[in-house]
Amino acid sequence: MHLFPKRLLVLTLFVALAVMPPCVLRAQKSIPNGNNKLAASDFQAQVQRELAHYTHGAMLYRRCDVFARMINARVSARIGLGASVHNGIMSEEADTAYEGDISHTSIDQLGTPEQNETTIAISRKNPTLIVAGANDASMTTLSMPAFVSTDGGDSWSTFRLPAIPDGMYAQGDPILTADDSGNFYYAFLIEDDTSNLSDIMVARSSDGKHWTLGTPVLGLHSIAFEDKENIAIDREPGSPYHGRIYIAWNEYDTSGVIRHLFAFSDDQAQSWSSPRSYTSQFGYFPLIRTSKNGTVFIASSTFVYTDIASDNSHGMTVSTDGGMTFSERTIANYTLYPLAPAGYPSLKKDGFRAFPYVAFDVDTSANSLDAVFGNWNESHRNAELFAVHSSDEGSSWTDPAPVGTPALLGNDHFMPWVSFDASAGETYISMYSSEEDTTRNLWSRAALSTFSSTNRLLTLGSRLFDPLFDTIAGTNFIGDYTGNDAYAGCFAAAWTEVLPPNHPADNIFAYVSSSPLTSRPNATSGVTRQVNEQNFEIASVVPNPVSGNLVSFTILSNAQLLATVEIFDLRGVQVLTTQVMIDPSVPSAIRLDIHSFPAGIYHAQISCGSQTGCRDFVVLR
Numbered sequence: 001m002h003l004f005p006k007r008l009l010v011l012t013l014f015v016a017l018a019v020m021p022p023c024v025l026r027a028q029k030s031i032p033n034g035n036n037k038l039a040a041s042d043f044q045a046q047v048q049r050e051l052a053h054y055t056h057g058a059m060l061y062r063r064c065d066v067f068a069r070m071i072n073a074r075v076s077a078r079i080g081l082g083a084s085v086h087n088g089i090m091s092e093e094a095d096t097a098y099e100g101d102i103s104h105t106s107i108d109q110l111g112t113p114e115q116n117e118t119t120i121a122i123s124r125k126n127p128t129l130i131v132a133g134a135n136d137a138s139m140t141t142l143s144m145p146a147f148v149s150t151d152g153g154d155s156w157s158t159f160r161l162p163a164i165p166d167g168m169y170a171q172g173d174p175i176l177t178a179d180d181s182g183n184f185y186y187a188f189l190i191e192d193d194t195s196n197l198s199d200i201m202v203a204r205s206s207d208g209k210h211w212t213l214g215t216p217v218l219g220l221h222s223i224a225f226e227d228k229e230n231i232a233i234d235r236e237p238g239s240p241y242h243g244r245i246y247i248a249w250n251e252y253d254t255s256g257v258i259r260h261l262f263a264f265s266d267d268q269a270q271s272w273s274s275p276r277s278y279t280s281q282f283g284y285f286p287l288i289r290t291s292k293n294g295t296v297f298i299a300s301s302t303f304v305y306t307d308i309a310s311d312n313s314h315g316m317t318v319s320t321d322g323g324m325t326f327s328e329r330t331i332a333n334y335t336l337y338p339l340a341p342a343g344y345p346s347l348k349k350d351g352f353r354a355f356p357y358v359a360f361d362v363d364t365s366a367n368s369l370d371a372v373f374g375n376w377n378e379s380h381r382n383a384e385l386f387a388v389h390s391s392d393e394g395s396s397w398t399d400p401a402p403v404g405t406p407a408l409l410g411n412d413h414f415m416p417w418v419s420f421d422a423s424a425g426e427t428y429i430s431m432y433s434s435e436e437d438t439t440r441n442l443w444s445r446a447a448l449s450t451f452s453s454t455n456r457l458l459t460l461g462s463r464l465f466d467p468l469f470d471t472i473a474g475t476n477f478i479g480d481y482t483g484n485d486a487y488a489g490c491f492a493a494a495w496t497e498v499l500p501p502n503h504p505a506d507n508i509f510a511y512v513s514s515s516p517l518t519s520r521p522n523a524t525s526g527v528t529r530q531v532n533e534q535n536f537e538i539a540s541v542v543p544n545p546v547s548g549n550l551v552s553f554t555i556l557s558n559a560q561l562l563a564t565v566e567i568f569d570l571r572g573v574q575v576l577t578t579q580v581m582i583d584p585s586v587p588s589a590i591r592l593d594i595h596s597f598p599a600g601i602y603h604a605q606i607s608c609g610s611q612t613g614c615r616d617f618v619v620l621r
Contacts, residue, residue: 046075056256060225062344063303064252065480066171066189066198067225073140115532116479118494119174124235125182127490128152131208132531133174133186134494135479138609140169142562144188147531148208153492156531157584158559161186161203161211168192168199168216173229176483180235182206185245185269187231190216198225200249202269209585214269217247224253228480232288232296236364241294241322245269248278248286248298260286260300264323281328282315285357285480291364294322297394299331299358299371305343309335314358314373316394329394331358335376337383347383347414348442351468352476354414356383361420361427367393370427370451372403372416382441383412385431387454403454408435412444415479417493421486427451430484430493436464446482446495462528465497494531534559538606538613539587545618549595553606553615555588561608565590568603575602582608594619 050071051057060067115134123129132147139145143161164170171189178184186203199216218226229249234241244264251259260283261275284303290296296319302312310333319326337345337354347354356374363370369390377384386400404413412434420427429449435457437443446461467478484493539554555563560582567576575597582588590606599621606613 042079043075046079047071050074054254056254058343059256060252060254062342063258064225064227064250065173066191066227067252069171070191116477116496117172117174117481118479118496119176119483120485120492120494121176121178121184122485122487122490122492123182123184124178124180124487127488129208130485130492131176131184131186131205132156132483132492132494133176133188134496134532135172135174136532138562139172139188142560144170144172144174144186144203145532145560146186146205146208146211149529149531152490153527153529156529156533156558157209158532158534158561159209159211159584160560162213164190164201164213166192167194168197170201171198173227175230177231177233178485178487179233179243180237181243183268184208185231185233186211187229187247189226189229191225196223196225196254198223200226200229200247202231202245202247202265204268214265215271217263217272218275219272224251224259226251228285230287232290234290234294236290236292236294239290239292239294241266241290243268244290244322246288246290246296246323247272248288248300250284250286251275258283260284262298262323278319278323278326279315279317279328282313282317285355287357287359289360289362291362291367293320293367295320295367295393296323297360297362297369298326299360301334301355301357303355304336305339306336309378312336314371316360316369316371316390318394331371331388331394331397332373332375332386332400334373335378337374337376347412348468352478353480354383355480356414357481359416359418359429361418363420363422363427365422366391369394370418370420371397372418372429372431373400374414374416377410380410382410383414384409385413385416385429387429387451389451401454403429403431403449404433405435405457406455408438411435411438411441415482415495417482417484419484419486419491421489421491423489424486426486428484428486428491428493429454430460430482430495432467432482432495433457442466442468446493446497448493460493460528461495461497463497465499467498469498491526532559534561534609534611536608536611536613538615541604541615541617545620546594547620549593550591551594551617552589552591553604555582555590555606555608557582557588557608558584559609560584563588563590564607565592566605566607567592567594568605570601570603 115136118134120132130149143163146159147156149156168190171191173189175187184205190201191198199218202214203211205211227250231247234244246264248262260279262278263272263275265272282300284301286298286300288298298317301314313333314331316329317326340346340350344353358373360371372387375384385403388397390397402409414432416431432444433447434441434444443464445464447457448460449457478496482495535558537556542552563580563582565578580590597619604615
């Protein structure tokens with residue numbers, strides 16, 4: 001028997017809806033927003049306690065990303081800065097990609113993903129198809145993000161790579177490349193911090209949306225920490241090693257031994273050669289490229305903790321037999337960036353970690369090399385970039401040419417990436433530049449130059465940003481590198497921009513510029529978009545009112561996200577909660593079984609990442 005006639009009930013319910021608040025407040029995590037200095041001190045103290053369990057913990061924390069992220073995640077979970085779950089479903093996404101930066105706003109604490117260490121690749125079959133990658137706060141729970149554009153960079157959608165099997169989870173350092181058959185390859189670190197297993201995964205996709213995981217490079221047998229992997233693929237049809245994937249990386253074991261390793265795959269990352277050392281002189285921060293006749297080039301650096309001028313060197317390791325043997329050649333000596341109190345090289349007065357690595361690319365028609373390397377100018381106290389060229393496979397190099405506007409070379413230029421476009425006959429250099437902040441040398445912007453005019457910079461970034469907005473005790477992290485690619489007259493670059501903590505969006509997020517460029521690009525030739533921007537829309541509840549046992553919502557989103565659905569009754573009591581993975585390729589229908597709901601007004605709150613939408617519906621019985 002009904003307590004009220006249905007028509008009277010509907011009228012009563014809709015009157016109640018008119019006075020109902022737009023969103024029922026749900027319980028949220030307690031967000032520390034008071035004494036950030038105290039929080040930073042507590043965080044660092046907890047880090048030191050964790051490091052004490054490892055004989056060489058301090059060294060590993062300074063130099064090995066995957067180890068540092070593991071320690072930071074443990075400490076964050078302990079002091080309440082993020083969830084400690086790495087696999088499975090969570091009510092809120094863990095924030096584990098911030099490299100010790102604990103000065104997050106409440107927006108960050110509620111699951112907003114941070115982006116850094118960007119990478120990008122253009123399809124060699126369809127240059128309007130571009131895929132970018134980055135670290136983000138959801139990578140340990142949802143796997144690595146793939147930002148996909150099918151219209152030459154004008155719009156972007158976010159997809160997720162498959163979850164890692166065997167209890168492993170993604171731990172960042174993303175690197176993308178493309179082969180000449182239309183495939184993308186995505187390399188990243190994986191880890192299980194409960195057993196100290198660490199490895200490298202390479203996934204393959206033809207569209208950036210659907211990915212196939214390969215076999216881990218080391219086969220899940222390593223008890224060391226892998227770090228800073230870089231990949232390349234032999235795209236030369238006449239090469240005896242055409243289609244071979246090469247990978248180089250650093251390995252740190254807990255005894256303090258550092259190895260510089262190399263491997264290759266001839267079956268699209270389904271199996272790998274046994275890892276072996278490729279250099280005895282260089283090895284830190286490797287970047288690998290291939291060229292004609294099976295030539296393999298690996299640029300890397302020495303890394304001696306010293307502030308003595310030119311006490312380190314950049315080098316090129318070369319193989320002419322598909323990686324079976326290598327020879328070593330010096331590019332230039334360099335001075336390490338100043339050491340922060342925590343012991344790692346940094347910029348902006350101990351503001352964030354940075355390394356003056358080598359970026360380069362190859363003109364495969366002649367096996368000639370264009371490289372850009374970093375250096376610290378102790379006299380002027382600024383980060384420099386220099387461009388050099390080799391026409392003899394790295395045996396000799398031209399005199400270094402400074403990169404930047406001649407009158408502003410005393411400002412910082414850092415984190416370069418280099419790509420050669422054979423169709424344009426040009427080598428492009430993207431980087432961060434602080435040229436526009438002539439007073440403090442602080443505010444920065446993504447910029448572009450070319451080897452034909454290294455004394456001219458053009459702006460890529462949509463705005464100047466302060467990379468120290470979130471810095472506390474020198475622990476900010478904007479990533480270790482940026483990325484770009486060039487092919488068939490199309491140039492694409494990816495980088496990170498930092499916004500103020502009170503900005504209603506991601507604290508750190510990536511943008512991409514991709515457009516056809518001539519050999520002398522101009523600042524307006526192309527588009528700049530936020531690739532990780534989340535568009536989120538909830539269609540109406542169907543049916544509404546509902547007298548049956550099912551009700552459905554349709555969610556439209558450009559990002560693959562975990563949606564949390566919460567249903568509240570008129571008293572604000574939660575009566576149902578569930579989670580659904582949103583597919584950006586199609587409208588996602590969420591169907592809920594409400595057979596046990598009595599007649600009444602219900603409020604649905606759907607949260608995706610940092611965005612929340614609300615819908616109300618009426619149940620008739």
